[in-house]
Amino acid sequence: MVTKDKIWELLTQVFDPEVPVLNIIDLGIVRSVELNENNCKVTITPTYSGCPAMKTIEEDIQKLFKEHEIEIEIESTLSPAWTTDWISENGRNKLREYGIAPPENEVDKSVLFAEATVVPCPLCKSKNTKMVSLFGSTACKAHYQCNECLEPFDYFKCLR
Amino acid sequence: MNKQEAILEYTLRIADDSLILGHRVSEWCGHGPILEEDIALTNIALDLIGQATNFFDYAAKVQDQGKTCDDLAFLRLEREYKNVLLVEQKNGHFGDTIARQFFFDVFRKSYFEALSKSADKDLAGIAEKSLKETQYHLKHSSEWIIRLGDGTQESHDKIQESVNHLWKFTNELFFMDQVDELLIKENIAVDLESLKSSWNSYVNEIFQQATLTIPTNGWQQAGGRKGLHSEHMGYALAELQYMQRAYPNMQW
Numbered sequence: 283m284v285t286k287d288k289i290w291e292l293l294t295q296v297f298d299p300e301v302p303v304l305n306i307i308d309l310g311i312v313r314s315v316e317l318n319e320n321n322c323k324v325t326i327t328p329t330y331s332g333c334p335a336m337k338t339i340e341e342d343i344q345k346l347f348k349e350h351e352i353e354i355e356i357e358s359t360l361s362p363a364w365t366t367d368w369i370s371e372n373g374r375n376k377l378r379e380y381g382i383a384p385p386e387n388e389v390d391k392s393v394l395f396a397e398a399t400v401v402p403c404p405l406c407k408s409k410n411t412k413m414v415s416l417f418g419s420t421a422c423k424a425h426y427q428c429n430e431c432l433e434p435f436d437y438f439k440c441l442r
Numbered sequence: 443m444n445k446q447e448a449i450l451e452y453t454l455r456i457a458d459d460s461l462i463l464g465h466r467v468s469e470w471c472g473h474g475p476i477l478e479e480d481i482a483l484t485n486i487a488l489d490l491i492g493q494a495t496n497f498f499d500y501a502a503k504v505q506d507q508g509k510t511c512d513d514l515a516f517l518r519l520e521r522e523y524k525n526v527l528l529v530e531q532k533n534g535h536f537g538d539t540i541a542r543q544f545f546f547d548v549f550r551k552s553y554f555e556a557l558s559k560s561a562d563k564d565l566a567g568i569a570e571k572s573l574k575e576t577q578y579h580l581k582h583s584s585e586w587i588i589r590l591g592d593g594t595q596e597s598h599d600k601i602q603e604s605v606n607h608l609w610k611f612t613n614e615l616f617f618m619d620q621v622d623e624l625l626i627k628e629n630i631a632v633d634l635e636s637l638k639s640s641w642n643s644y645v646n647e648i649f650q651q652a653t654l655t656i657p658t659n660g661w662q663q664a665g666g667r668k669g670l671h672s673e674h675m676g677y678a679l680a681e682l683q684y685m686q687r688a689y690p691n692m693q694w
Contacts, residue, residue, distance in 0.1 A: 328492075328571075330488075330489060330492060330575060331489055331492030331493045331495070331496055331568075331571055331572055331575060332488040332489050332490070332491050332492020332493070332495070333492065334488075359567070360496065360567040360568055360570070360571045361563070361566065361567030361570055361571070362570070363567075363570045363571040363573075363574060364571075365574075391577045391578065391580075391581050392577075392581075394581065394584055394585050394588065394651075395585060395588075414478060415478035415479075415481065415482060416482065416578065416581070416582065417478070417481050417482035417485040417486075417578075417582075418481065418485075419481070420485075421485050421488055421489060421575075425478065425481075441574050442574065
C-alpha cells in the first residue's frame with residue numbers, strides 16, 4: 283500500500299535539472315500531495331514563469347512513479363507564487379557546497395543603484411565580493427565574483 | 443459580448459503584449475552590447491514568454507474550443523493580435539530597446555499589482571507570479587535610463603531621441619473599451635485610468651535623475667488593441683510563425 287510518506291520520499295529523488303544538487307523538495311516547489319483510494323495528486327509550482335526546467339521536472343516525476351508502478355496526476359499551480367524563502371535549510375547548504383551562493387535577505391528592489399547585497403563567496407567564504415550582473419546563467423541567478431580568490435560564482439537571487 | 447468572450451479578449455491582450463515584447467527582446471540574443479546585457483535581455487525575454495504562456499494557457503481554457511497555448515501564440519493572423527503598438531516597435535539600438543522596455547515595465551508593475559487583486563483567480567495568480575519578475579525588469583530598465591541619460595553627451599542625446607520617438611505609443615498602454623468596462627464591473631479587470639498618475643510620476647522622477655525631458659508633442663498613436671498594427675508587426679510575426687507555417691504541427 284502506498285502511503286503519503288512514501289510519495290514524499292520518492293519526490294526527493296527528483297532533481298532540478300539546472301541545479302542538479304537540489305531535489306524538488308529542497309527547492310520548495312512541491313506544494314502538496316493528496317492521496318485517496320484510487321488517485322494520487324502532486325501539486326507543483328514553477329520558480330519563474332518561463333522556467334524551462336518545469337517540463338523536465340514533470341516528466342521526471344512521471345517516469346519515477348511509473349517505475350514504482352504508482353499512478354499519479356501532476357497539477358501545476360501559480361498561486362501562492364513561489365519564493366526563495368521556500369528553499370529548505372538543507373537545500374541552502376547543498377547549494378553552497380555546490381558553489382552557488384544561496385539567497386540572502388535583499389534590499390527593496392525599488393531602490394535604484396542600491397549597494398549590491400553582500401553575498402559571501404561559496405568557495406573561500408570571503409564577504410569581499412562584487413556583483414557582476416543582476417542577471418546570470420539562468421533566470422533564478424545573478425552573477426558575482428569574489429575579490430579575494432577571484433572565483434566567479436552564481437548567486438541564487440532572492441525572489442519574494 | 444458576454445462575460446466569457448470579454449475575459450478571452452482581455453486575456454489575449456495581456457498575453458500578446460508579453461509575447462510580442464518577449465519575441466522582440468529575444469532578438470537581442472547574441473547581439474547584446476556586452477555579454478552581461480546579452481544575458482540580462484535574454485532572461486527578461488524568457489520571463490515575458492513564460493508569462494505569455496501562462497496567459498495563453500488560460501485564454502485557451504476560457505475559449506474552450508480545443509485550442510492550445512501554441513495555437514494561440516503561433517497560428518493567428520496579424521489582425522487577431524491585440525498587443526499595443528509600443529511592444530512591436532523595432533529594437534533599434536540599445537537605447538531604443540531600453541526606452542521601450544522602461545515605458546512598458548513602469549506600466550506593467552502597477553498593472554500586475556492591481557491585477558493580482560482581480561476577482562478572476564486565474565488572472566490574479568498569473569499576475570502575482572509575474573509581478574515578482576517585473577520588479578527586476580523595472581529596476582534594470584530604470585537604472586539604464588539614468589545611466590544613459592546622465593551619461594555622456596552622446597548617450598544622453600541618443601536616449602532622448604529614443605524617448606522622443608516612442609513617446610507617441612505610451613498612451614495606448616492605458617487604452618480601455620467595452621471589454622474593460624464590462625470586466626471592471628465584475629472586479630476582474632483593472633481600471634487603467636487609476637494607474638495613469640503613478641505612471642506619470644514615476645517616469646518624471648526617473649527622467650529628472652536621468653536629465654531627460656518629457657516630449658512636449660502630445661500627439662499619440664493607437665490601434666494595436668483593435669488589431670491595427672504598425673508595419674513592423676508583419677515582419678515580427680513572419681519570423682515568430684515561420685516554423686509552424688512552413689512545417690505545420692512540427693514539434694521541437
